[in-house]
Amino acid sequence: MSMLESRAGTDDATTEWVRDPLGSDLDDRVVVRLPVVRRPRWVDQSSWPLPRSDRRLPPGWPIAAAVAGWPLWWALGVTILVFPLAAIPLAWSLHRRGRVKTPPGFLIWVLFLALVTLSVFALDVELVGTAMSSGIGRYFAFGFRLLNYLALTVMLLYLGNTTEAELPRRRVISWFCVLAVSCIVLGSLSVVMPDFTFKAPASYLLPGALQDEGGGMVQLAQVQPVLGETSPRPAAPFPFTNAWGNNLSLLLVWLVVGWGVLGSRSRRTVLLLVLTVALVPIIYSLNRGMWIGLGLAVAVAVVRLALWGRIKALLVVLAVLTVAGSVLAASPLENLISARAETGHSNEVRGSLLGTAIGAAASSPVVGFGSTRKTLGSDESIAIGPSEACPKCGARNIGSTGQLTLLLVSQGFLGVVLYLGFLFWALFSFLRDRSPLGLAGTTVVGMEIFYCLVYSALTMPLAITFLSIGLLWRNARLRRGDDVVGDGVPPEVVEVGRR
Structure with a gap:
């Protein structure tokens, strides 16, 4: 000694x-x-x-590398490998612990994983009205999807089985904050430099199957004619604008907790400035799903704070909303919001693909078809397909317009029930947690349930959701006094309502 x-x-x-x-x-x-x-x-x-x-890496370092380090992996072009690789040391750590605890409703998720695995046998089953893909590519796509589901499951179990002494909740939230600020900075740069692109280093070293989407090119923004004329839509550090909006909206919830609840007065001032700056790329993204999701999150938070009698916190939220509304009203950004609200060119496409996905699930309700499929033509005629003049016409990807459509075509109705069943079980298991972490965590899970209608969850959105469930699970144990903090001392819990 x-x-x-x-x-x-x-x-x-x-x-x-x-x-x-x-x-x-x-x-x-x-x-x-x-x-x-x-x-x-x-x-x-x-x-x-x-x-x-005796020198060891700090507990949870693979999670930190995957979440806080995501912009680096995006720049290198290897985000497709991040979570499967991060899960390896986490799984080894769980193995060394021996007995592993599981979160509420985990059996539902295990059944979902089993269903996903079983659906591999449906990859070669023909779906009427769709084009059959050939080659080994569909098996790679299926394998990476299953691998990421398993990797995020390991991450959830690891976080839930650590103690406050090993991996403080604050530390995990700080990783969320790093990624949130990165999204805001890169999103703001994409508005200023929409044409900035570069060749990912991974494109020179790895085969195409192990590279991110985009053909080896990394871009700050997607430049699209959503409102008629082409305009930049923030995407970095993700390949698509929808992914940027999905992830940032979830991360903003934790940024408010990390810098607002846990931060000093100066950090809270910085938070207000950062949120103000974030308004610009949020509006320029023209991402209606993100706008609705943030609106629902704020509305739920306001109602819950009012029910809990937190008048001071409620007034702060309303004051911030008033300032944000005034800034938008006094800026050209309001015109973008109005124009986007009146332009719904993607509604018809989404509705058509949703109907096709429901039809696919009806054809195979128990195991689905294993993966996405492509339509034979457009929603108007099977004769309309891709051409040199219109490369995006026809051959639309069934399952690309949200996690719901992906599950419908890949795992059928049963997959939808199991996937959403686990998220709803987690939501209602921790809904009575009135702490700041409880409010933030359940808000994130609720937002991701809504986002299943419009966004795909893999990989980072589901990672944020699962880590949020892990934090809620850890917080529940701490609030029961069933945890270890400091030098192995349990927390002290005072339940005023039971005096």
Whole structure:
């Protein structure tokens, strides 16, 4: 035993208890207090630094590398590999722990994974009215989708099985904040430099099947004629604008918690400035799904704060909304919102593909067809297909307009029931958590359920959702006093409502 270790067990360390701002109820019905151990400064440090054999990477480092480091992997063109590779050390850590706990409703998710695996046998089954894909490419697509489902499952189990002493909830939220700010910065740059592109390094080293979408080219924005004339729509650090909007809207919830609830007064001021800047790329994205999702999230938060009697917090939210509305009204951005609201050219396409996906699920309701399929023509005629003058005409991808359509065609009605069943089970399991973390986590899960109608969940959106469920699961254990913090000391929980 080193001198430092022996003193740590015998010195006159003092323990202070502080209110946990993440786990305590907003209305103080349940107050969680965490210990802060302070040791005298004279503790001998002569044994530092630790021997090389004792140096270890911090717990959760693969999650940090995958989430906070996502912009780097995007720039390299290898995001398709991030979560499967990150899951390897996490799975090994779970194996070394022995007994692994599971979150509420996990059996439903296990059944979903089993169904996805079983649906591989339907890849070669013909679906009337669609084009059969040939070659090994469809098996690669299926394999990567299943691999990412499994990788995110491992990530959820790892986060839920760590303790507050090992991997603090604050740290995970800080990784969300890093990615949120990255999305805002890159989204703002895409408005200024919409034509900026570069060749991904991975395109020189890896085969096409292991590269991200885009043919090896990385772009800041998608330039599309949504309102008639071409305009930039933020995409980085993701391949598509819809993915940018989906992820940023989920991350903004955690940014408000990380910098608003946990931050200092100066950090809160910075938060207001960052949110103001974020309005520009959010509006320029012309992403109606994102706008609706954020609106629903704010509305639910306002109602829940009002029901809990948090008048001060409610007034802060309303003040921020008032300022944001005034900024929009006084800027040209309002014209973009009005124009986008009146332009719904994608509605017909989405409606047609949804109907086709429902028809596919009706043909194979239990296992689906394993993966997406392409229509023979357009929604008007099977004779209309891609041409040199119109490369995007016809041959539309059934399952590309949202997680719901993907599940319908890939795993049938049963897949939809199991997938949404797990998310709803998680939502209602933690809905009574009145803490800031509880409010944020359930809001994110609820938003992702709504986004199933318009966005695909793999990979980062489902990762954010699963990590949010993991945080809710950890928070519930902490609020029961069933966790380890500090030097192995359990938290102190005071339930005012039961006095």
